[in-house]
Amino acid sequence: NAGVMQNPRHLVRRRGQEARLRCSPMKGHSHVYWYRQLPEEGLKFMVYLQKENIIDESGMPKERFSAEFPKEGPSILRIQQVVRGDSAAYFCASSPLGSGNTEAFFGQGTRLTVV
Amino acid sequence: DQQVKQNSPSLSVQEGRISILNCDYTNSMFDYFLWYKKYPAEGPTFLISISSIKDKNEDGRFTVFLNKSAKHLSLHIVPSQPGDSAVYFCAASAGRGSGNTGKLIFGQGTTLQVKP
Numbered sequence: 001n002a003g004v005m006q007n008p009r010h011l012v013r014r015r016g017q018e019a020r021l022r023c024s025p026m027k028g029h030s031h032v033y034w035y036r037q038l039p040e041e042g043l044k045f046m047v048y049l050q051k052e053n054i055i056d057e058s059g060m061p062k063e064r065f066s067a068e069f070p071k072e073g074p075s076i077l078r079i080q081q082v083v084r085g086d087s088a089a090y091f092c093a094s095s096p097l098g099s100g101n102t103e104a105f106f107g108q109g110t111r112l113t114v115v
Numbered sequence: 116d117q118q119v120k121q122n123s124p125s126l127s128v129q130e131g132r133i134s135i136l137n138c139d140y141t142n143s144m145f146d147y148f149l150w151y152k153k154y155p156a157e158g159p160t161f162l163i164s165i166s167s168i169k170d171k172n173e174d175g176r177f178t179v180f181l182n183k184s185a186k187h188l189s190l191h192i193v194p195s196q197p198g199d200s201a202v203y204f205c206a207a208s209a210g211r212g213s214g215n216t217g218k219l220i221f222g223q224g225t226t227l228q229v230k231p
Contacts, residue, residue, distance in 0.1 A: 042221040059218070105161065
């Protein structure tokens with residue numbers, strides 16, 4: 001029973017390039033959350049998706065960032081024209097369909113470094 | 116606006132003693148609280164949770180206490196072990212009712228060091 005899978009684990013991009021981060025939720029989970037952790041800080045909510053729908057993107061920067069969770073395949077967090085301030089650890093979490101209050105299970109994260 | 120606060124950046128305890136990690140929150144809509152443990156270069160791992168209808172939840176060496184009137188929760192680890200050394204995050208959620216999306220609001224984390 002595989003957990004939440006994120007890839008790549010490490011990603012280096014030059015300023016102005018695009019970064020694509022992938023997240024495959026746990027089997028049976030159709031709720032995906034993306035969080036970002038800047039150095040020396042806690043995790044900050046970015047976006048919440050269900051299959052083919054963005055439910056809450058209140059934590060996502062208005063420009064350059066987008067997310068999707070297609071019917072087939074992993075959830076993708078896309079950052080266009082990356083800047084040094086985008087360097088952070090990006091974590092994906094999933095939780096079961098139809099659950100009430102329950103824990104979210106996290107992946108190991110993608111560490112993005114912008115040079 | 117930091118809705119979940121962990122005011123102690125670090126805590127050091129001796130092996131076998133009790134570790135007490137604290138967390139305060141400001142949003143009265145929060146009704147579910149969780150503690151996560153995180154090692155460097157890994158994702159957070161769920162430890163224990165508590166619903167707002169309870170004031171205590173226990174799981175082995177870990178106990179979480181919730182004081183709603185004070186908007187305060189704490190995690191007790193007893194006895195503490197060197198393997199418990201990690202960063203501990205408190206998180207809160209407003210659940211998935213009434214349009215809430217269940218997103219987690221995290222504190223800044225407390226680094227626990229358990230000395231052998």
